[in-house]
Amino acid sequence: MTDIQIMxxxxxxxxxxxxxxxxxxxxxxxxxxxxxxQEAIAKINEVTLLWAxxxxxxxxxxxxxxxxxxxxxxxxxxxxxxxKPSYGQLPGFNNRIIWKWLNHHWALHGTRIENKITQPEPxxxxxxxxxxxxxxKWKQSIDGFQVRPEFTNLNQEIEKIKRExxxxxxxxxxxxxxxxxxxYLHRQRMDTAARNRNLHKATLxxxxxxxxxxxxxxxxxxxxxEEMYLEVYxx
Numbered sequence: 001m002t003d004i005q006i007m008x009x010x011x012x013x014x015x016x017x018x019x020x021x022x023x024x025x026x027x028x029x030x031x032x033x034x035x036x037x038q039e040a041i042a043k044i045n046e047v048t049l050l051w052a053x054x055x056x057x058x059x060x061x062x063x064x065x066x067x068x069x070x071x072x073x074x075x076x077x078x079x080x081x082x083x084k085p086s087y088g089q090l091p092g093f094n095n096r097i098i099w100k101w102l103n104h105h106w107a108l109h110g111t112r113i114e115n116k117i118t119q120p121e122p123x124x125x126x127x128x129x130x131x132x133x134x135x136x137k138w139k140q141s142i143d144g145f146q147v148r149p150e151f152t153n154l155n156q157e158i159e160k161i162k163r164e165x166x167x168x169x170x171x172x173x174x175x176x177x178x179x180x181x182x183x184y185l186h187r188q189r190m191d192t193a194a195r196n197r198n199l200h201k202a203t204l205x206x207x208x209x210x211x212x213x214x215x216x217x218x219x220x221x222x223x224x225x226e227e228m229y230l231e232v233y234x235x
Contacts, residue, residue, distance in 0.1 A: 006065045007052035011093065012044065014072070018092070021167060022076060024083055026092035047093075054095040060102045062113050067213070067234055068102060074214035075101045077167060105213065112230050135184055138191045186232065193228040194218075 001009075015027040030047065034040035054060075055068055063071075076082055079101070083091050106113075194200060199207070202220065210217050210225035215233065219225035 003061065003065050004049075004052045004056045007055045007068065008045075008048045010065070010069055010072075011048040011051045014076075015044070015048070015093075018076075022083055024092050029092075050095060051093055051098055054098050055102060059106055059110060059114075062110075062117060063102065063105065064234060067105075070215070070233075071101055071105050071213055072098070077164075109226065109230055109234075112227065113234060116230060116234070132184070134188055134191070138187065189232045190228075193231045197224060197228070 014021075015030075018027065019025045027044070030043050031040045034043055055072075060068065079097070082097060085091055085097075089096070197219070199219065206220050207218055208220065208225075210219060210222050212225055212229040213233075215229060217225040217228050217232075219228055
């Protein structure tokens, strides 16, 4: 499938659960404008193709589909203008708000993404048979390591996590879990990103928790966390 086809299927899937996630029955509103079921399906295909094409226009074609999905799902919950737009605009998905979300991500990470694209691929790619060995070493290296618990507003953070977890459980049941191999490769990329910055040698007082596009990254600074996010999730 092309990136546009992948994103079109994503938007169709999100429309099915949009009412559950946000309380916005956009799919029902589209159906009401059609006289027959075939016409309704055609309208859904038309609008989702427009949104998918918008999400894949330059420079967003340099952002991987998985990252774009995470950005959109994160902003659907956080951006109140998705439900309550400015006067004269309709709520829900449209090209304007999709461009807004992806352009914000590109403004923050675009330079690094382009630099990463132009860099030559490393020659020392880890072979699959070495993954288990590296995972074992990773576990040994972090044995006893704990992120410092002194966070302000801890109760609010706990409640926020509970709410977000409930939303994900209710709204993303159709999303398959990653395979064990994908999980191992993800942990390997995280380990490599951390070790490249000597985070395994950092003290607890030097480390902080940062949320980048809905993902929690442990690093010294926000810039370091953003760099690690690009390596791990856009790699």
